[in-house]
Amino acid sequence: MSTPGRRDDATTAAPAADGAPGAAQEGAPAEPLPAPGTAATPRPGPVPPAVQAAAAWSWRLIVILAAVALGVWGLAVLKVIVVPVAIALLLTVLLSPLVRALQRWLRLPRAAASGIAVVLLLGLVAGLLTLAGQSIVNGVTELWDQASDGVTKLVDWLSEGPLHLGTADIDEWITQLQDAAASSADQIASGALSVGVTVGHVAAGTLIALFCTLFFLIDGRGIWAWLVGLLPRGSRERVHQAGRRGWVTLGAYTRTQILVAGVDAIGIGAGAAILQLPLAMPLAVLVFFGSFIPFVGAIVTGAIAVLVALVTQGWVSALIMLGIVLLVQQLEGHVLQPFLMGHAVSLHPVAVLLVVTSGSLVAGIVGALFAVPIAAVVNTVVLYLHGHDKFPQLGTHDHVPIRAKGHPVVDRAIAAAAEAESEADAARHEHGPARGTTAGDPPVGP
Template sequence: MKLPGQTGDRTLNDLAADVPYGMRISGAWAWRVGIILLVGGAILWLLSFVTLLIIPLMVAALLSALLGPIVGLLHRHRLPKGLAVAATMVGTVIVVVGALTLVGRQMIEGFSALRGQAVEGIRQVQMWLATGPLQVSSSDMDKYIGEGVDALQNNSSSILSGALSVGSSAGHFAAGLLLTLFILVFFLLEGERIWLFIVKLMPKRAQAATNGAGRRGWGSMVSYVRIQVLVALIDAIGIGAGAAIIGVPLALPLGVLVLFGSFIPVIGALVTGIVAVLLALVANGWVNALIMLGIVLLVQQAESHLLQPLVMGKAVSLHPIAVILTVTAGAGLAGIPGALFAVPLLAVLNSAIRYIARRGWEHEDTAVDDGGPGASSGGGTGASTGVGTRQPPQEPAVTGTQTATSRETNQ
């Protein structure tokens, strides 16, 4: 084939041969990867406008992965599905509210008992400022306090707008919490039907692959949530036990606070660590506070660099480097929600893509049935593939070598 207007004997194949093979492959990869990144960025940009819907949906999915086995256990013991979901939800709310109430009451009582020590600590700080290297006298401190009050009065409008934005954020949080509970109820109650409805939206030939890939991804999410609970427990035990050993008061409520704070990336660890160090400072002085700071940093560094990458990576079949990079990238792109959802999303995508790459649905029964009320005893889209026992379409005959290869792949 000659180019238009070409008078010589060089063809398109001859011209293509002038381009190095590596460059041709790199170019083919480049435009495909560029399109994927462009479409992915556009999807993320569009989703940023509906975060009030997306975040509750993803939180409900994580909670469903955690509570689904409990619902399934109750349902297998002849408890109706609705009652099993209600009992699980009510029990979870009671445990969380009870733990937070215990922490709040003990904190209030403890701070009341530490009030005198706190006043003494403030007096010591004032003495250090006056007699230490800064040489800040009482008149200077009064001057600085007066300047601070004047600054607050002059910027009252900005402070008011900030307070209103905080109130709006609190309203959004309350709305998101209610939406999360509403979605969670239906995920636990009819998660199987919801998943089958999504699968049936796919073309007929893709339904088996979508069903199997989704269930593999859900299994990875369940593993992630369980390991996250284990990591939070280890954090709480480490910091709480360390506080009790060095004599910091309120060690038990501090451990409970660390347990709940560990589920909030970055901010949770920072706030709970500050509370622990301040308790040690007020109760026992600077030396004890520095020891408590060392304990907090040691536990958090071990959790970030050992537990999270190694234990979490093994549970969700991700390399430790992938876990660290994913959390960092998620935090950079979407802040706290990005850090919270980055690893479970990557785990789901990893399991689903690997399943599709090895064409796992060709070696197992993943046919999609109508899924009646008793289609699944667990919440969500459980990792098992027992939904719909209808035989898949007859596949072409395979040789003994191909069968052995598929067995090795499945193993």
Template sequence: MPPPAPGASAVTDAVRAAAAWSWRLLLIGGLIAATLWVMTELKVIVVPIAVALLLTVLLTPVQHFFQRRLHMSRAWASAAALFGMLIVVAGLVTLAGQQIVSGFQDLREQAVAGFDQLLDWLADGPLGLDSATLSSYLDQAESALSDNQSSIVSGALGAATTVGHVLAGALIALFCTFFFLLDGRTIWSWTVGLLPLRSRDRVHQAGRRGIITLAAYTRTQILVAAVDAVGIGIGAAFFVPTLALPLAILVFVGSFIPVVGAVVTGVVAVLVVLVAEGWVPALIMLGIVLLVQQIEGHILQPFLMGHAVSLHPVAVLLVVAAGGFAAGIVGALFAVPIAAVLNTVILYLHGHDKFPALGTEERVVVRGDPQPRVIEDPDADTSRSSAHDSPVVRGDDASGGRGTTR
């Protein structure tokens, strides 16, 4: 046995273990920070790809319907699913815009009347602000706006740049969604083929389970958002019927940001009713919003979302907070699905399979794999399939025989 190094006896085993854990944790933290920095710098590309993945798992059942029921090719079914989604979104935006235009004039007049009532209360109420004092405050506000005109202009230019980025991202997302629907398995096969041969099967199986978790999250979140939108929209229809649909659409979109989105959109709905109808209807609307959010938080989220993503509500709250701190609204929007997919993948790689019924009968086919026994994708266009393009093979047929076609 070699003699101990000088001074080794002065370092206890606990200190050595702590040092070993420390440098590994620092390395992992540095890798995570570097990854987040790269994703932030490339957010114009990363965010559209993430949106495309969500749209793909949402539109895949629609694509399969067009293929099986209407006997379309894979390309035409992918295009039809994407085009149908665009029609639905455009119809909702158009209808909401018409409702806003028709109700905005009445809301503006009510807001002006409410502002005049506020000024009267400030002058005649307990504060006792006379008209001269109020005029001086208004003059100070106008001078502040004129002094910061350059900042306002630069902010408007920044907003125009952001709109340009959003449009570019939307085009990238639509483009990627179409090709994910059309050639998703081939793209995944190519990606897994970049890995060492011994790692391909485990990564492929983990990826399958991650996609199932992502699909479950997307569909469950749509259901939860729809319940929020319908409940708050019906409540708003009693007080501001011309703005009920826009408010419902706003709540639906905002509900995709867990915890935060429902609160913010609910506050907007209450403020609109306050401006339009006054304090009593606003309090009633607040009660409706709280009731809907209680149903979501105590019934829908624990049973539906908890089953779909297997994350504790505390974990969801912390993940949303961390995502919002790291990347703003976009980070809060994608924090929960990313955490859910990572949870499923990491559990599988550590031997805890959330979907044991899937088995491991499918493995990815890439060039260089031994015995590429092909099982064709049942939804694929047969004119385009080949041994190189086919994404999966029967892994349990290890005898070298021909795989059974699904």
């Protein structure tokens, strides 16, 4: 019972029980409670919010970079397998239209059409290499004689030109070069051994690439279904749609790059033929394959063409060949690349240059070759997953291939996933809905 002039203990304890944490003391105004659904204003601490945000971003970036570095290291260790599989993907994108055309025109089964496409590809590559080899065999003798004449003219110019070098000085330089070559015989032998190992790796990689290309063409959809089936059920459809768009981007890049490389090879090869250079056909083939490396390949192959013209026919032909190379490169850089390649990969030229440079630093020629298609596919997939669809015309009518008929691996994976889902449903029915859900909520989880 309370008395006048004295407060009841229950009355004094009530505000502390009903108030927020750190309730106001007697005589102090009570702090207003935050509105429902809104976060309370953070109180200032010893670390400023900007530093906290910078630290949060920093450790996340460190984790991302570590994961990327670990992935690159794994790819480098398995490059003998990874590179042929990547080449097989590019060849599959290139040959898929031919396989569909053979199925439609000749009424062939997919396995037979895929085999014919691979055989035609091998015949085309063998024909190009044969033509280039014959040209090299026929022109190497003439090229060697002209190179010897060029070296003789260079020695005469050094002795009779403005440098006025004596014969003794020139002979001393030649002797030093011969001694250096003799002293590096061990290095040359080890280099030859490494070349032999590299040739073995190339042969093994070629077989792996052809094998994978054939099976990608025959049963690529079944393999993709197996890969998607390994993911949680809720993410399969989005991954499938993102993969479709990445595949379209890879196909557009491959076909466009072949067109650009063909234009470069025809232009520089025709210029070499007009100048009657002894190795016009090998130069055209070299330019074709070198053009698959943006910027770097065009510069290197063009420099080789100019050097051949200089050695065989002198400065005038070299300057004319340089003009032809620059003209072809201008056509590629200002017409083909912006309209064709820019539309295919949707990457700025500065981004392409930086990606090629980074790829060459990480993995050499292989990195420079695959840097642009990888960046283009990653760009398309990430944009789609973040709600920016580059190919809205594809739609979502082609759902994830849950079942591939006649593919036992996919069937077993689907059966295991279905069994796990049925067990999870039985467990949910037995124990009731999870906390925070209602009986009408959809099941959560894979």
